Amino acid sequence: MKKGTIINIQKYSVHDGPGIRTTVFFKGCPLNCWWCHNPETQNKRHQIMFFKERCKGCGICIKRCPENAIKIIDGYPIIDNNKCTLCSKCADFCPNDAREYVGKDLTSKEVMDEVMKDEMFYEDSGGGVTFSGGEPMLHVDFIDEILDECREKEVHTTLDTSGYASWESFDKIRDRIDLFLYDLKVMDKEKHKKYIGVDNTLILSNLKKLSKHGHNIFLRMPIVVGVNDDDKNIDDSIEFISKLNVLQVNLLPYHKMGMEKYKRLDMEYKLTGDEKPSDEYMNKLKEKFERAGIKVKIGG
Structure with a gap:
C-alpha cells in the first residue's frame, strides 16, 4: 500500500x-x-517550523537533539539543517510548542x-x-x-x-x-x-x-x-x-x-x-x- x-x-x-x-x-x-x-x-520533505514568539530559551531542544544540530544564536536555538535528520525530538519535547513537525x-x-x-x-x-x-x-x-x-x-x-x-x-x-x-x-x-x-x-x-x-x-x-x-x-x-x-x-x-x-x-x-x-x-x-x-x- x-x-x-x-x-x-x-x-x-x-x-x-x-x-x-x-x-x-x-x-x-x-x-x-x-x-x-x-x-x-x-x-x-518533512520540515520543522519554529515559532520564535513562543520560545522561552530553555534549551531543552538542544539537550534532546541527538545530532547536536541546535545551537543558540542571538538568544534563540537555531537548527543547522545540514546536521538535522528531522527526528522531531526538538518538537516533541518543547514545553512551549515553539517547534512544529510538518508532514x-x-x-x-x-x-x-x-x-x-x-x-x-x-x-x-x-x-x-x-x-x-x-x-x-x-x-x-x-x-x-x-x-x-x-x-x-x-x-x-x-x-x-x-x-x-x-x-x-x-x-x-x-x-x-x-x-x-x-x-x-x-x-x-x-x-x-x-x-x-x-x-x-x-x-x-x-x-x-x-x-x-x-x-x-x-x-x-x-x-x-x-x-x-x-x-x-x-x-x-x-x-x-x-x-x-x-x-x-x-x-x-x-x-x-x-x-x-x-x-x-x-x-x-x-x-x-x-x-x-x-x-x-x-x-x-x-x-x-x-x-x-x-x-x-x-x-x-
Missing part, C-alpha cells in the same frame, strides 16, 4: 468544493508562487478511514473529499488508490490543482474526479515564470484537454496587485476562458495570512503584503467577466 506525505486533513471545509468536505493537504509542489499562503506544502506519511487506508468519519455530513450536504496541497498531482499513484474506494462508497471527489503535471498523470485519474478546482494565475508565459517559477505551457494545455473532455471545472484566479491585475492579463484571461467549457470562475483577492509562516520556515517572502485589491476593483472585475458571459464569484 502506497504512502503519501500529508500536512493536514481538514474537517468541515466549505470552500474547497460543494457541500461539507474533508480536505486532504499533500506536501510538495513544483511551483513557487510569490503569494503562496501554505509555504509549508512547497517542500516534499506525516500515511497510507491510503489511513487517509480514507479519516475521510469516512464524516460520511454523514457528505450525504446531507452533497459534500465529499478534496485533494489539495501543495500539488496533489505529485502523489497521483497514492490518490489513484483512494479514488477507487471513493467510487465504491459514492464519495464526491474534488481535485484542487495548479495543473502543472503530465497529461498522463491527469489521464490516469480524471475519470474518477467529479470536480476540478483549477488554478489560472498569469497568462503571459514570462511573467508566469517570474512569479510562479515555471512557464504556463503545460498548465494551459492540460486545462484545454480537461475542458475538451467535458470535465466539471471551477477556475480559480488569485488577483494580486502589481502581478496579474493589469488590463492585459485580465483581457487575455477572459479571451482564453471564453473558449473553454468551465462551470465557474472564482476570483480570489490576495491576502497575506501565510506571511508569518515564511519566517517560521526561514523562507523569503517576496511580496510586501500590500497587494490586496480593493473591493471596488474586485466588483468591477466580476462585472467584466459577466459581460463576457462567464459565471463568476468573488472568493470561494
Whole structure:
C-alpha cells in the first residue's frame, strides 16, 4: 500500500468544493508562487517550523537533539539543517510548542478511514473529499488508490490543482474526479515564470484537454496587485476562458495570512503584503467577466 506525505486533513471545509468536505493537504509542489499562503506544502520533505514568539530559551531542544544540530544564536536555538535528520525530538519535547513537525506519511487506508468519519455530513450536504496541497498531482499513484474506494462508497471527489503535471498523470485519474478546482494565475508565459517559477505551457494545455473532455471545472484566479491585475492579463484571461467549457470562475483577492509562516520556515517572502485589491476593483472585475458571459464569484 502506497504512502503519501500529508500536512493536514481538514474537517468541515466549505470552500474547497460543494457541500461539507474533508480536505486532504499533500506536501510538495513544483511551483513557487510569490503569494503562496501554505509555504509549508512547497517542500516534499518533512520540515520543522519554529515559532520564535513562543520560545522561552530553555534549551531543552538542544539537550534532546541527538545530532547536536541546535545551537543558540542571538538568544534563540537555531537548527543547522545540514546536521538535522528531522527526528522531531526538538518538537516533541518543547514545553512551549515553539517547534512544529510538518508532514506525516500515511497510507491510503489511513487517509480514507479519516475521510469516512464524516460520511454523514457528505450525504446531507452533497459534500465529499478534496485533494489539495501543495500539488496533489505529485502523489497521483497514492490518490489513484483512494479514488477507487471513493467510487465504491459514492464519495464526491474534488481535485484542487495548479495543473502543472503530465497529461498522463491527469489521464490516469480524471475519470474518477467529479470536480476540478483549477488554478489560472498569469497568462503571459514570462511573467508566469517570474512569479510562479515555471512557464504556463503545460498548465494551459492540460486545462484545454480537461475542458475538451467535458470535465466539471471551477477556475480559480488569485488577483494580486502589481502581478496579474493589469488590463492585459485580465483581457487575455477572459479571451482564453471564453473558449473553454468551465462551470465557474472564482476570483480570489490576495491576502497575506501565510506571511508569518515564511519566517517560521526561514523562507523569503517576496511580496510586501500590500497587494490586496480593493473591493471596488474586485466588483468591477466580476462585472467584466459577466459581460463576457462567464459565471463568476468573488472568493470561494
